[in-house]
Amino acid sequence: MAEVLQGTLDLMVLKTLESMGPLHGYGIARRIEQVSGDLLHLNQGTLYPALLRLQQRGWITGRWGTSENNRRARFYGITRAGRKQLAAEAADWERMAAIISRLLQTPQGA
């Protein structure tokens, strides 16, 4: 199982919230693990400092609600600024990924 790459957790959370709508912490963690085909090992506790950081930056908002098992849970939703940030970061990521893969595909001695 792969570990979460440094600095990518924010991007994952934003993308998850964009595609799924408001979710609580557990839901976000579950979703990320599912999408990765359970290949990604997420230390779920690390999600909460990240969620606070994203709130402080104004990219997501948190609201108390009721979970599917009728418990009080905090639901997070992406903001307009968050969507913008996601678009920018996604583009960055793709560019970087393309560069890396091109680098790795370069034959030896070329």
Next chain:
Amino acid sequence: MPQIRVWLSRLRDTFRRGRLEQDLQAELEAHLQLLIEENLRRGLTLKEARYAALRSLGGIEQTREAFRDQAGFRWLRSLGQDLRYALRLLRRNPGFTVVAVLSLALGIGANSAVFSILNFAILRPLPVSHPEQLVTVTHGRKTGSPDQYDANISYPQYLAIRDHNPVFSGLTAFWAAGVIYGRGAHSQSVPDYEVSADYFDVLGVRPFLGRAFSGNEGRVLDSDPVVVVGYNFWKTFLGGDPHILGKTIPLSGHPFTVIGVAPQGFIGTERILAVDLWVPITNHALLNPGSRTADWISNQHNRSFWNVGRLKPGISPASAGAWVENWGASQAAQDPSYRELRYGVAPPGLLSPALRSAVSAFTLMLMGVVSLVLLLACANIANLLLARGLERRRELAIRLAIGGSRARLFQQLLTHSLLLSFLGGAAGLLLAFWLDRLLLSLRPLFDFPLALDLSLDWRTLGFAVLVSLLTAVLCGLIPALQAAHADPAPALKSPASLGGPRRYALKHSLVVAQAALSLLALVAAMLMVRSLWRVQAAGPGFDAGHVLAVSFDLGQQGYSETSGRQFQAALLREAPQVPGVQRASLAGYLPLSDTDESDTEVQTAGRPKPVVSIITPIAPGYFQTMGIRLLAGRDFDSTDRESSTSVVIVNRYLAHELWPGQDPIGKIAHLNGTPGQDCRVVGVAANGKYETLGEDATGFVYRPATQYYWPHINLLLRTAGAPLASSDAVRRMVSTLDPNLAISGTRAMDDFVSVALLPARLAALLLGSLGLLALALAAIGIYGVVSYAVNQRTREIGIRMALGAETVNVLLLVVRQGITPALLGLGIGFAAALAAAGALSALLYGIQPRDPVTLASSMALLLLVALLAAYVPARRAARVDPSAALRWE
């Protein structure tokens, strides 16, 4: 921009951390519950499900810690904790806290008080528009330093510069005087400036009400009398009357029309003079009866006017100065009195560069000494903190051992000293406020009302905060570094043996620094005090006791030169008849007084270079009345009449300058610019002090009042009893001669000498107390280090004594340990005193800054104090009971 929002929300989160953590707790519980339910669905037992859930959530405590870090500024939060912790420490050791805060308060308070003087006199900008563009035209002897120049010029000079110069966009001239406001019993003397027409325009000061001078005002001789009144005057004397414009107020008996009210806080450009009224120079005659405005402002030799010029855009003070210097040199061709002088420009605001440089030299020197005192206080507190750190070594070691971070520990220790120094700073500001009050209470020593605004403005506050911060770092940094970087292992292993030579190295270097610093402070203080003694011992050159001076201005009273001479002769005839009067004479210029002096150039055949000397008319008997020794020749007498040969008495300095090695009696002295220019020398008088007690010897010329008439004259009386006791009898005698004549003052010559001595006395008092303070702080420092060492070495001393060491050996051992660093410090301080001595030379009179007696006695005193400070704890060590010491622990 988004970064600011992030900071703001983090700042907000810092203060609602409690709620955030509650939220987190609830979220984590909910999360855990969902995980457990999921695991149960997968068929795990409750226990297994719970365990697996906790595992996927990761360490809950770490999560919380990371969350706390994200929820706001950790340092801000820990600062709060540290402050609370430091406060607890301070409360637990009230003795230490009081000593530390008090010594810091003394250091910071003295620094702030001295700074507030500097701020008032030099730093604070003038309350005019663009004060940085203003300069004042100065002049002084070519051989002198520009720092000693005067800023007064004559009105014709003012007009010449104002009307033909490429550097000033405007130049204004003004003269400070006093007028009588009101009539009869309610009249009162009020300080005023007589100013040129463009005064307010050049300064860019717009009146609060009404207008500045215009039209004929200040331009046409004896134009309609008008006045601009100061804001305070308007409020106090005119009741803040909003309809005051156009009304008249009585000034020296004449109605002056009020045309404007100056803005609040504007007292003119000379910071220390609180001026209330501004009158055009062209109304001079109305305010000064007997004088003619035309004469007043057309007299080339009447250099009574201060001036302020505004530089044209793009003109630097340096280039303006160069132009003014050239202008002065070009005048020398027409007027030889310019030959000895050089002109220049200087910043305005303090009457003259001479006063400005005296004030700044003195305050900077004071600042140096009070900084030394502050450093000494810092060293003491650093010492106490170090000792405290060593006592807490075990506690700190345990905290490090169980994973506390060194940075966190360091921050906590520094917070402690920060809190101390800010407490000290706050107390210091109170002290500075009180010291300033004390200084202000010394004010009524002068005739002219002085404006000494030492209020604590933002500059002084900022200075105090800065000094406090610096203090915290100075006294807290080393102890904090030392404690935070200690190796926890040995501290935990052997709590008993805190000693070891390395342990003392730091404390000893503090003693070295203290001894050096306090030697510097002591040497400075002692030099000033000894210099004052020299000044007092040298004396003014005359016997000031029992001499009364009664002043008249015969010119203002309508006397002509002829009737004036007759009146002077009558005075001399009648005065000795007054009961209690032993001798009487006359003099134009009184040494060390505030009477205007007049200079002349004295030349003789074969000596091309003239000697600039002060000149005054005197009557026969002057030297006996004033107690000045006549070294050769004769006094003036009744044979020296207006029509007889012009004669002169010179002082010894001038005689020596003009005729070195020859008998001056009978020689001819040529006096430039005075009537009867070629004078025969008939006598030589002893040298004296004429302007200040600390001045170098200068030339002085006496002429008989019969041959050299001054309308402004002083009657001098040597009395049997207290001089002022005779003043009523003298006034009665004068009124029998002329019932209408006003006496402008009766004063004891002793008062002039006291006033002349005042700055030196004040300086010696201030520096003497600072020197004592420095000595006391050094003693406390040495005592502290030695008694700490004694405490730590009790066991060792006990062993030594058990093995047969004598009391004397123990005494020597301990005293040597304390005295060695002090000796080293004395050596360093000695070298520093030699190096820094030059800075003091300007302030010293009759004593070299490297005076060996002062250096030796300061070192001896400090050594004695160090020995005492080490001896007291050493005696305690010598009384250690060996058996008790060995059982200790």
